[in-house]
Amino acid sequence: MEMRTRILGKCLNSEVQEYLQRNDIIIVPVGTTEMHGGFPLDCETVISEAYALKMAEACDGLVLTGLPYFYAGATASGRGTVQVSVRQGIDYLGAIARSLLRLGFKRQVYLSFHGPAHMTICPMIRDFYDETGIPILYMDLMMQMNKCRDIFTDFMMFHDVTVGAYKIMNRLDDIPLVTGYADFKPQSCAPFSDLFGLGYQSAAVGYCFGENSDHMATPDIPDIATRDAKAETGEEVICAMVDRMDMPHVVEQLRNLEAYGKANEEKYPWMPSAWNNR
Numbered sequence: 486m487e488m489r490t491r492i493l494g495k496c497l498n499s500e501v502q503e504y505l506q507r508n509d510i511i512i513v514p515v516g517t518t519e520m521h522g523g524f525p526l527d528c529e530t531v532i533s534e535a536y537a538l539k540m541a542e543a544c545d546g547l548v549l550t551g552l553p554y555f556y557a558g559a560t561a562s563g564r565g566t567v568q569v570s571v572r573q574g575i576d577y578l579g580a581i582a583r584s585l586l587r588l589g590f591k592r593q594v595y596l597s598f599h600g601p602a603h604m605t606i607c608p609m610i611r612d613f614y615d616e617t618g619i620p621i622l623y624m625d626l627m628m629q630m631n632k633c634r635d636i637f638t639d640f641m642m643f644h645d646v647t648v649g650a651y652k653i654m655n656r657l658d659d660i661p662l663v664t665g666y667a668d669f670k671p672q673s674c675a676p677f678s679d680l681f682g683l684g685y686q687s688a689a690v691g692y693c694f695g696e697n698s699d700h701m702a703t704p705d706i707p708d709i710a711t712r713d714a715k716a717e718t719g720e721e722v723i724c725a726m727v728d729r730m731d732m733p734h735v736v737e738q739l740r741n742l743e744a745y746g747k748a749n750e751e752k753y754p755w756m757p758s759a760w761n762n763r
Contacts, residue, residue: 491541493549501547501588510546510736511590512537515578515597515606516553520563522703523666525659527553528647532598535650535723536626540594544732549585552578558601559674560700562693574605575612582613582621592739593621600627601687618750618758620742622735627686629726636725644704648712649719660712664705672699 488504490496493511496504514537516530525531530553537548553567555574560566569577578595585593595606606623614620630637637646651657673695674681683689694700706712750759 491538491547493547494551504547505589508545509589509591510544511549511585511593512541512546513549513593513595514552515555515595515602517555517557517599518553519557519560519566520697520700522701523661523663523706524647524703526565529599531654531656532647532650533596533626535653536727537596538653539723539727540730540732543727544736546736555605556601558687559692559694562695563697571604575609578605579609579613582609586617586619591619592736594624594735595622596624596626598626603686604688615757616761618746618762620739620746622739629730633726633729636722636729641704642722645715645719646722647719648715649723652716652720653723657712657716660706662706662708662712664707666703667705668698669702670698674699
């Protein structure tokens with residue numbers, strides 16, 4: 486259905502009421518504000534929002550934007566990085582999830598392009614299910630890229646995706662024309678890679694980057710033509726990946742999973758979701 490906007494905060498209250506009469510899907514991109522080479526501090530937030538918008542268009546959902554302050558991780562050594570603890574992020578995101586459910590959004594899909602985001606989102610999702618009996622979902626965009634190696638063919642495309650995301654969100658002018666950030670040297674923390682590899686992404690051990698260049702080297706963008714070319718390539722990659730995700734199937738499976746869970750609650754009334762909703 487054609488809509489004036491799919492971004493919740495830009496909707497009128499009456500538009501949300503009309504939407505909820507026919508559907509119950511909301512996509513929630515979770516971001517961060519952290520040092521990122523020659524890109525703006527909120528680039529991983531904007532990437533997540535751009536994917537969320539395309540995903541919502543594919544499955545007739547709405548998007549809750551404006552979540553840029555969560556656990557950043559090793560980039561806390563950057564003067565522009567906003568660091569929120571994992572525990573604070575879990576509680577805040579959980580409050581949002583419960584509010585969305587009260588409004589009528591039963592099918593909630595959370596996503597992030599930020600590596601450590603799983604530490605915040607996944608505990609909230611499991612606690613939310615035990616409390617409500619409603620399955621909500623986390624989609625890790627880095628994992629989705631690994632599933633789309635024929636589309637995301639080179640790590641350098643990560644930078645194109647970043648610029649393309651700003652284009653999708655009508656913020657392309659926020660990408661500055663910069664040079665001098667393209668020194669792809671080993672990270673200062675590289676001697677500890679044996680420890681980092683013992684757990685999932687940034688969750689194995691606590692540390693912060695020793696150099697601003699550790700996160701991360703970015704290609705030069707010397708002129709408008711270079712920026713526009715990267716934006717076009719990046720937007721194509723984002724759209725192709727979202728097509729591959731098959732969001733109509735994903736949200737239908739969420740509905741099916743809820744029915745499966747309700748049947749199990751009848752069989753096993755000691756399950757937390759069954760017990761808490763007696």
